[in-house]
Amino acid sequence: MGSTAYIARRLLYGVILLVGVLVLNFFLIHAAPGDPAETIAGVMGGATAKMLAEIRASYGLDKPLLTQLAIYLGHVAHGDLGMSYYFNQPVIGLIAARVGPTILLVLAAQVFAITIGVAMGVFAARKPSGPLSAFITVLSTIGYAAPVFWTGIMLIILLASIWPIFPVDGMTSARFAGGYFAYIGDVLYHLVLPAFTLAIIFLAQYSRLSRASMIDVLGADYVRTARAKGLSETKVVFKHALRNAVLPIITVAGIQFGNLISGALLVESVFNWPGMGRLAFDSVLRRDYPTLLGILFFAALMVIVANLLTDLSYRFADPRIRTGGR
Numbered sequence: 001m002g003s004t005a006y007i008a009r010r011l012l013y014g015v016i017l018l019v020g021v022l023v024l025n026f027f028l029i030h031a032a033p034g035d036p037a038e039t040i041a042g043v044m045g046g047a048t049a050k051m052l053a054e055i056r057a058s059y060g061l062d063k064p065l066l067t068q069l070a071i072y073l074g075h076v077a078h079g080d081l082g083m084s085y086y087f088n089q090p091v092i093g094l095i096a097a098r099v100g101p102t103i104l105l106v107l108a109a110q111v112f113a114i115t116i117g118v119a120m121g122v123f124a125a126r127k128p129s130g131p132l133s134a135f136i137t138v139l140s141t142i143g144y145a146a147p148v149f150w151t152g153i154m155l156i157i158l159l160a161s162i163w164p165i166f167p168v169d170g171m172t173s174a175r176f177a178g179g180y181f182a183y184i185g186d187v188l189y190h191l192v193l194p195a196f197t198l199a200i201i202f203l204a205q206y207s208r209l210s211r212a213s214m215i216d217v218l219g220a221d222y223v224r225t226a227r228a229k230g231l232s233e234t235k236v237v238f239k240h241a242l243r244n245a246v247l248p249i250i251t252v253a254g255i256q257f258g259n260l261i262s263g264a265l266l267v268e269s270v271f272n273w274p275g276m277g278r279l280a281f282d283s284v285l286r287r288d289y290p291t292l293l294g295i296l297f298f299a300a301l302m303v304i305v306a307n308l309l310t311d312l313s314y315r316f317a318d319p320r321i322r323t324g325g326r
Contacts, residue, residue: 010311014304021300022076022293026069029289036287037061040085059085072293081297082290086283091294095276099298101171102275105198105267106260108191112199114253117206118246122237124207125214136207143204148263152197152270159193166193169272194271198263202256209252213245220244254310258303 037055041048056062060071075082081091120140124133143151160168167173172186217223218241226236265277272278276295283292 007308007312010308014308017304018297018300019073022073022297023069025293025296025300026072027065029292030065030068034287036085036289039287059083076297081294084288084291086286086288086291091290094279094291095294095298098274098276098279101273102261102264102268102277103302104187104191105195105264105273105275106257108195109198109202109260109264110253110257112195113202113206113256114249116199117203118210118249120203120207121210121212122214122242122245124211125218126233126237128211128215133211136211140204140207143200144208146200148197148201149266149270151200152194152267155193155197156270166190168193171274194267194273197270198260198267201263202260205252205256206249209248210245213248214241217241217245250310250313254307257306257310258299261299261302 035052036059037052040055040059041051053062060068063071072082079092081095083089084091084094087094120136124136127133156168159165167190171190172183173190178186214237218237220241223236223241226240227233231240261277264273264275265280267273268275268277269281276298280292280295282288283295
């Protein structure tokens with residue numbers, strides 16, 4: 001199958017999946033306990049029967065659920081995610097202000113996890129029975145088992161309280177005053193701890209996966225041939241073995257992108273990072289259905305796009321997939 005036909009088919013699957021996720025999210029959120037009309041009335045300072053009826057009529061909450069779903073899907077098809085019950089602003093604007101910090105956090109965590117995890121796996125695979133391999137395996141197991149919020153609190157205690165190296169709150173320094181490059185530096189400085197916290201659990205998985213993959217590849221005939229030709233061990237590992245060993249990493253990286261986004265919700269709450277996760281947490285507490293549905297829509301969209309890019313990367317990295325194994 002050609003690349004254009006393959007991409008078109010994957011895009012069609014992505015659209016169908018996105019609609020399915022929208023419908024499922026809609027029913028799950030509306031099945032949750034609590035009445036958003038009462039929450040809105042509480043913010044206004046009162047909750048009489050007349051006021052509740054007016055609020056339900058104003059937001060369409062008095063209509064049958066299937067009618068509400070049809071209206072919602074129609075609005076989404078036209079790029080309208082509705083109005084926030086709490087902020088009384090378009091949801092698309094609220095998300096646009098928060099999606100950048102979340103993407104920055106998730107991408108930084110992914111870069112940390114893949115870079116450090118693969119490097120640990122490669123070093124561990126070169127001598128699988130050595131003390132370095134055992135140390136990396138134990139370290140990976142601890143990182144994988146530790147809850148992300150516990151890891152974040154421990155890093156805050158160590159690197160922001162005992163040794164005050166990194167900031168722990170927000171995306172920029174309070175009363176920041178500086179130029180454009182100083183602003184970028186300040187954001188990256190605040191990004192280190194939350195991104196590393198989010199990366200640790202995935203770093204451990206990449207380390208274990210790349211170690212196992214590299215051990216298999218280093219025992220292959222073509223690697224023994226490369227060594228027999230007199231190539232240096234560094235060239236054998238990084239030029240001949242790593243490219244094939246990294247293929248499972250590409251697959252897992254796409255799958256883990258969704259887990260990274262869900263993990264960002266906890267990390268953003270711990271570090272007060274102004275992203276979609278923090279907005280989603282507040283929206284659940286406020287019964288702000290349109291905002292929560294909009295955030296879940298964007299999260300699903302990002303995961304679908306990440307999986308598509310992963311499949312395309314896999315086809316690029318392994319020519320056998322493009323040629324159908326010929």
